[in-house]
Amino acid sequence: MARFHKLCDGFGLETSEIDLAQPLDGAGFREIAGAFFAGQVLALRGQKLTPGLFHAFARRFGPPEPHVIDQFHHPEIADILILSNVKKDGQPIGLADAGTYFHSDYSYLDVPARATMLYSVQAPKRGGQTVFANQYAAYDDLSAAMKKTVEPLVALHHYGNRDDLDEHSRTVASLLTEEQESRMQWVRHRIARPHPVTGRRALYAVSGSSFGIEGMPEDEALSLLDELKRHATQEKYQYRLSYGVGDVALWDNASLLHSATLTDPDDPRTLWRITVKESGPAPPH
Numbered sequence: 001m002a003r004f005h006k007l008c009d010g011f012g013l014e015t016s017e018i019d020l021a022q023p024l025d026g027a028g029f030r031e032i033a034g035a036f037f038a039g040q041v042l043a044l045r046g047q048k049l050t051p052g053l054f055h056a057f058a059r060r061f062g063p064p065e066p067h068v069i070d071q072f073h074h075p076e077i078a079d080i081l082i083l084s085n086v087k088k089d090g091q092p093i094g095l096a097d098a099g100t101y102f103h104s105d106y107s108y109l110d111v112p113a114r115a116t117m118l119y120s121v122q123a124p125k126r127g128g129q130t131v132f133a134n135q136y137a138a139y140d141d142l143s144a145a146m147k148k149t150v151e152p153l154v155a156l157h158h159y160g161n162r163d164d165l166d167e168h169s170r171t172v173a174s175l176l177t178e179e180q181e182s183r184m185q186w187v188r189h190r191i192a193r194p195h196p197v198t199g200r201r202a203l204y205a206v207s208g209s210s211f212g213i214e215g216m217p218e219d220e221a222l223s224l225l226d227e228l229k230r231h232a233t234q235e236k237y238q239y240r241l242s243y244g245v246g247d248v249a250l251w252d253n254a255s256l257l258h259s260a261t262l263t264d265p266d267d268p269r270t271l272w273r274i275t276v277k278e279s280g281p282a283p284p285h
């Protein structure tokens with residue numbers, strides 16, 4: 001049994017006692033999946049992975065779904081998206097400045113992301129953390145009246161960042177080509193969404209892809225979503241995760257918002273990312 005340590009008082013677990021390069025049997029996986037759903041963010045420090053090993057681990061959690069931005073897929077395994085600020089021969093080797101606003105991954109898809117996993121290949125000297133906000137706690141702390149208000153509400157989601165539609169900004173959602181844009185549709189998700197594995201209610205994607213509420217006038221919907229976002233992203237719900245080289249971090253998108261932090265473009269940082277969807281059997285918890 002590996003020892004897991006808390007990342008902070010509220011949520012998050014880490015361990016240095018699991019080696020993902022070794023075969024992972026059913027009991028070993030149950031231990032990791034249990035820590036993942038209990039901790040919401042799980043850091044498995046000091047790994048040494050090939051693309052194949054990383055991919056095989058990710059697939060235990062659900063079916064990987066390549067990102068709509070397909071310019072930076074790993075040449076060996078397309079399910080791996082390369083996040084990087086490094087340039088080779090003047091050309092970027094990965095997607096830079098991705099997701100630098102609070103959002104939940106793939107909340108703009110009908111079947112959203114169960115888990116996002118990052119493998120840190122090259123860590124910057126400064127910055128490059130991921131900030132998480134606990135949406136179980138944010139939901140629990142709503143007043144009884146607000147819980148009643150949001151209970152029946154369904155938000156309308158689309159690819160993008162509701163609070164930054166300026167294509168030249170570094171905090172806009174990564175830009176899509178016309179063809180990629182044409183594949184995106186409006187989808188519906190409950191605001192007080194029961195977690196598909198644990199059943200516990202969490203506020204879901206009130207920042208990021210939510211642009212409206214079904215059956216509600218636009219200005220009223222936006223003002224409610226903005227109020228919920230202000231509540232849900234307060235400092236008291238946050239934890240800031242730092243990465244060393246070799247660290248794997250995975251997080252539960254159904255119970256968290258997260259935001260990347262901007263890094264110095266001259267301070268090299270590269271991560272591999274795999275996102276798995278909520279379809280497929282639920283992992284043990």
Ligand SMILES: [Fe+2]
Nearest residue numbers: 099103104105
């Ligand atoms: Fe993200």
